[in-house]
Amino acid sequence: MTTPTTIRVWESEYAVYRKVWKSHVLLAFVQPLLYLLGMGLGVGALIDVNADSTSTLGGISYFAFLAPALLATTAMMSAGQASLWQVLDGFFWGNRYRAMAATPLTPGDIATGLAMWHATRTAIGVSGVAAVLVLFDDTRSWGLLVAVPVAVLTGLAFALPITAWSSTRHGDGSFPTVIRFGLLPMFLFGGAFFPIDELPVWLQPVAHVTPLWHGIELCRGAVIDSVSPGNVAVHVLVLVAYVAVGWVACRIAFARRLAP
Amino acid sequence: MICARALRKEFGDFVAVDGIDFDVAPGESFGFLGPNGAGKTSTMRMIGCVSPITAGTLRTFGLDPSTDGAAIRARMGVVPQADQLDSELTVVENLVIYGRYFDIPRAECRRRAAELLDFVQLAERANERVDPLSGGMKRRLTIARSLMSEPDLLLLDEPTTGLDPQARHILWDRLYRLKQRGVTLVLTTHYMDEAEQLCDRLVVMDGGRIVAEGSPRGLIDEHATREVLELRLHRAEVIGVADGATAAEDESALTAIDGIGDRQEVLPDRILIYAHDGEAALAEVHRRGIEPVGSLVRRSSLEDVFLRLTGRTLID
Numbered sequence: 142m143t144t145p146t147t148i149r150v151w152e153s154e155y156a157v158y159r160k161v162w163k164s165h166v167l168l169a170f171v172q173p174l175l176y177l178l179g180m181g182l183g184v185g186a187l188i189d190v191n192a193d194s195t196s197t198l199g200g201i202s203y204f205a206f207l208a209p210a211l212l213a214t215t216a217m218m219s220a221g222q223a224s225l226w227q228v229l230d231g232f233f234w235g236n237r238y239r240a241m242a243a244t245p246l247t248p249g250d251i252a253t254g255l256a257m258w259h260a261t262r263t264a265i266g267v268s269g270v271a272a273v274l275v276l277f278d279d280t281r282s283w284g285l286l287v288a289v290p291v292a293v294l295t296g297l298a299f300a301l302p303i304t305a306w307s308s309t310r311h312g313d314g315s316f317p318t319v320i321r322f323g324l325l326p327m328f329l330f331g332g333a334f335f336p337i338d339e340l341p342v343w344l345q346p347v348a349h350v351t352p353l354w355h356g357i358e359l360c361r362g363a364v365i366d367s368v369s370p371g372n373v374a375v376h377v378l379v380l381v382a383y384v385a386v387g388w389v390a391c392r393i394a395f396a397r398r399l400a401p
Numbered sequence: 402m403i404c405a406r407a408l409r410k411e412f413g414d415f416v417a418v419d420g421i422d423f424d425v426a427p428g429e430s431f432g433f434l435g436p437n438g439a440g441k442t443s444t445m446r447m448i449g450c451v452s453p454i455t456a457g458t459l460r461t462f463g464l465d466p467s468t469d470g471a472a473i474r475a476r477m478g479v480v481p482q483a484d485q486l487d488s489e490l491t492v493v494e495n496l497v498i499y500g501r502y503f504d505i506p507r508a509e510c511r512r513r514a515a516e517l518l519d520f521v522q523l524a525e526r527a528n529e530r531v532d533p534l535s536g537g538m539k540r541r542l543t544i545a546r547s548l549m550s551e552p553d554l555l556l557l558d559e560p561t562t563g564l565d566p567q568a569r570h571i572l573w574d575r576l577y578r579l580k581q582r583g584v585t586l587v588l589t590t591h592y593m594d595e596a597e598q599l600c601d602r603l604v605v606m607d608g609g610r611i612v613a614e615g616s617p618r619g620l621i622d623e624h625a626t627r628e629v630l631e632l633r634l635h636r637a638e639v640i641g642v643a644d645g646a647t648a649a650e651d652e653s654a655l656t657a658i659d660g661i662g663d664r665q666e667v668l669p670d671r672i673l674i675y676a677h678d679g680e681a682a683l684a685e686v687h688r689r690g691i692e693p694v695g696s697l698v699r700r701s702s703l704e705d706v707f708l709r710l711t712g713r714t715l716i717d
Binding site: 143149156160161235239242244245247400 | 412453470481483485486490494498499504
């Protein structure tokens with residue numbers, strides 16, 4: 142019985158991950174926990190005494206508003222970071238993808254296997270957040286079982302386009318910019334900490350086209366049941382579109398880089 | 402085993418390989434010799450099925466790389482110019498993971514890894530990380546890795562570039578053993594001694610073309626004399642003037658040694674005199690009253706062949 146070529150790539154990524162899994166899991170677990178304690182409980186205590194604020198949040202506590210969104214933001218951050226230096230390393234410093242390309246694996250196999258690995262790695266990180274949410278009454282919900290795969294989809298909507306970008310680079314100069322001016326603003330203004338209705342009107346359409354907002358709406362909806370079925374379809378469709386375009390872009394970029 | 406006709410590779414306007422023909426027979430050890438930029442690596446990448454050919458035909462194991470690339474790569478081991486090891490993993494993990502790319506079962510990967518680590522003399526390092534290994538050890542590990550799939554054909558792109566002399570000799574010894582086992586070796590090098598050590602047959606490449614083909618000995622016999630006399634002259638001294646030789650004085654220096662040996666090459670730092678008997682040529686130099694600063698009689702090498710064919714030295 143032969144192992145699918147993409148699984149062989151996945152195995153390799155997993156072997157490398159086994160060397161660093163502790164720091165990844167710890168970060169994915171601790172960072173959201175800190176936000177939950179500091180923002181969710183700390184800032185939340187100030188917000189929840191104000192009836193107007195509570196109605197802006199849809200009649201729920203600030204903690205219940207924020208916590209599910211952290212599934213999506215963690216997915217974005219974890220997947221985004223795994224798509225920058227680690228990907229370029231495979232073509233530029235360590236050249237592990239070049240080594241793979243000299244074997245029966247094709248560039249397309251490598252791109253798809255890596256996409257599958259991104260999904261796995263994001264799932265591990267997001268599951269850590271879900272485990273934290275189970276600890277609190279406000280977010281202990283069967284909906285977490287739906288929110289985790291939704292967050293993985295959100296992670297892929299970032300991982301694949303960024304991976305495609307990284308695989309065209311010849312240096313890491315642009316990577317801090319991607320984080321500072323791409324991921325970080327989305328994290329802050331993408332609807333995790335406050336509803337995007339509170340953004341200036343001209344900024345709202347920007348939030349609407351970012352994958353993060355759609356992921357947050359879905360995760361929040363799954364945990365506290367706040368989203369209509371029609372909107373669910375739109376959100377899922379946007380995320381799937383990002384994933385599909387990103388995947389095709391990865392396959393093209395990998396082929397160009399590995400078999401010029 | 403490999404058959405190339407009018408093989409060509411272009412990158413945009415740049416012609417890296419300009420229509421070359423060659424054949425490699427099973428069990429043979431075949432080399433591409435040439436300076437940097439001669440087109441050796443581009444040719445290797447086409448043979449390795451990681452670079453599509455621009456024109457011409459290429460068949461490896463009778464298969465066409467454009468349609469059967471994966472099948473060809475499955476039967477081929479590749480030792481790239483720069484090591485591509487996973488530095489986070491241990492020595493043995495590197496081998497097992499690589500074997501898995503070929504879908505070799507894990508237990509079999511471990512068995513082969515143990516055997517190959519013995520072969521490349523790294524067995525006692527099996528469970529150490531790759532990072533702290535020396536350059537020569539990493540090279541040997543890369544060779545072990547390329548052998549995980551028990552390939553019929555091994556491609557080596559500048560296998561000993563950047564290694565110290567001792568590490569090179571260990572590597573040559575291992576490659577020689579592989580050759581004795583019947584593995585077909587195809588390698589590139591810009592070292593003449595390496596080509597002479599390892600290759601049954603080689604082609605000399607320059608500017609994307611093949612300028613000569615043959616066995617190392619045959620090429621030397623054809624394009625050089627048996628021996629070479631290397632002279633370092635204070636050219637001014639030759640003609641009895643003090644420092645500061647001018648072009649005219651250079652001419653005089655050359656006139657002074659004119660006719661010695663079969664042929665002469667003037668390099669910036671020395672003069673090469675090609676002669677069947679180098680000592681006799683040196684005696685003639687002394688007889689004419691020329692006192693060289695340094696002289697050396699050696700057997701001629703592929704370097705001389707390359708110089709003869711292209712008018713340039715291999716390594717600038």
